[in-house]
Amino acid sequence: MNEIAANVLKGEPRSIARLISYAENGDVKASKAMKEIHFSTGKAHVVGITGVMGGGKSTLICEITREFRKKGKKVGIIAIDPTSPFSGGALLGDRVRMMELTMDKGVFIRSMGTRGMLGGLTSAVYDVVEILDASGKDIILIETVGVGQAEVDVIKIADTTLVVLVPGLGDSIQAIKAGVMEIADIFIINKADKSGVDQTVAEVESLVDLECSNKERRTPVIKTIAKENNGITEVINRIEEHKKYLKISKEFDIKRKKRYEAELVEIIRKRLMNFIFDESKFKDGIELLIDQIYNKEIDPYSAADKILGKILK
Numbered sequence: 401m402n403e404i405a406a407n408v409l410k411g412e413p414r415s416i417a418r419l420i421s422y423a424e425n426g427d428v429k430a431s432k433a434m435k436e437i438h439f440s441t442g443k444a445h446v447v448g449i450t451g452v453m454g455g456g457k458s459t460l461i462c463e464i465t466r467e468f469r470k471k472g473k474k475v476g477i478i479a480i481d482p483t484s485p486f487s488g489g490a491l492l493g494d495r496v497r498m499m500e501l502t503m504d505k506g507v508f509i510r511s512m513g514t515r516g517m518l519g520g521l522t523s524a525v526y527d528v529v530e531i532l533d534a535s536g537k538d539i540i541l542i543e544t545v546g547v548g549q550a551e552v553d554v555i556k557i558a559d560t561t562l563v564v565l566v567p568g569l570g571d572s573i574q575a576i577k578a579g580v581m582e583i584a585d586i587f588i589i590n591k592a593d594k595s596g597v598d599q600t601v602a603e604v605e606s607l608v609d610l611e612c613s614n615k616e617r618r619t620p621v622i623k624t625i626a627k628e629n630n631g632i633t634e635v636i637n638r639i640e641e642h643k644k645y646l647k648i649s650k651e652f653d654i655k656r657k658k659r660y661e662a663e664l665v666e667i668i669r670k671r672l673m674n675f676i677f678d679e680s681k682f683k684d685g686i687e688l689l690i691d692q693i694y695n696k697e698i699d700p701y702s703a704a705d706k707i708l709g710k711i712l713k
């Protein structure tokens with residue numbers, strides 16, 4: 401077996417970090433190792449955490465991690481495009497607690513940017529999930545920031561999606577409008593120490609009533625004060641309840657297959673794009689075709705046929 405793959409399977413942190421970097425850079429060393437580790441994956445439960453900016457997602461992740469660690473579970477954390485890891489707050493909210501997690505060998509934390517992507521999650525996230533899974537993590541927590549495509553994309557990867565809202569009409573309505581209603585497996589109303597929390601809970605509950613009236617499972621709405629570790633046990637219980645529900649209802653298989661579908665499409669897309677734009681013989685051809693399109697010597701569709709014809713021949 402490939403050395404880096406073998407070390408990842410042993411859970412060796414430096415090899416995990418190195419393989420992730422290879423994957424992010426599209427290094428051939430990554431695909432070699434990725435091919436081998438796949439057969440040791442599938443055990444980790446993947447939890448996506450999304451929702452309003454500054455809602456306490458990182459603080460929640462920190463507390464959820466601490467709770468799972470008490471149960472002896474190993475945790476992988478992926479923070480996608482953290483807004484201000486070094487200025488505003490630490491990557492995981494509270495600096496002291498974040499430090500504590502960084503020192504813990506049972507926790508692996510990685511932050512990733514979304515740069516270079518046409519919206520949505522960076523394709524390397526699929527690789528990172530596979531790597532952390534293969535390395536023996538029981539739970540993988542993925543935080544996405546802001547409202548947009550990344551939020552919606554995270555459900556293609558996550559088995560369970562947590563949507564974090566905070567007291568205040570504006571925020572909750574805004575998040576729900578953004579199509580968050582359908583992606584939530586669990587709603588969390590964090591900052592329950594703030595005024596208006598009961599009203600927000602009632603609003604979300606009534607939206608859940610509408611959405612789930614003809615569904616097998618009703619999306620739970622949980623109040624938390626992440627900063628004070630309040631309500632976290634309930635969050636853990638609900639994640640475990642949802643995991644059981646997925647297994648019983650067979651939704652688990654559907655979700656996992658969707659994830660592999662998205663991953664496969666992404667790998668093919670990336671390879672095709674590299675093939676077309678990076679190979680020098682093709683690149684010249686493309687520049688020539690662009691000139692021809694510009695000069696009205698050829699139309700874009702016929703130019704695309706020419707390029708694809710070279711690949712599909």
Ligand SMILES: Nc1nc2c(ncn2[C@@H]2O[C@H](COP(=O)(O)OP(=O)(O)OP(=O)(O)O)[C@@H](O)[C@H]2O)c(=O)[nH]1
Nearest residue numbers: 453454455456457458459483489493591625626627
């Ligand atoms: N009052 C109150 N503040 C909280 C609570 N949980 C987190 N915070 C604070 O809210 C701020 C934002 O917390 P983060 O955990 O960084 O929130 P986030 O959602 O990860 O933020 P972004 O990643 O920037 O979108 C921090 O100052 C936290 O200390 C809570 O339950 N109550």
Ligand SMILES: [Mg+2]
Nearest residue numbers: 457458482491
């Ligand atoms: Mg955060």
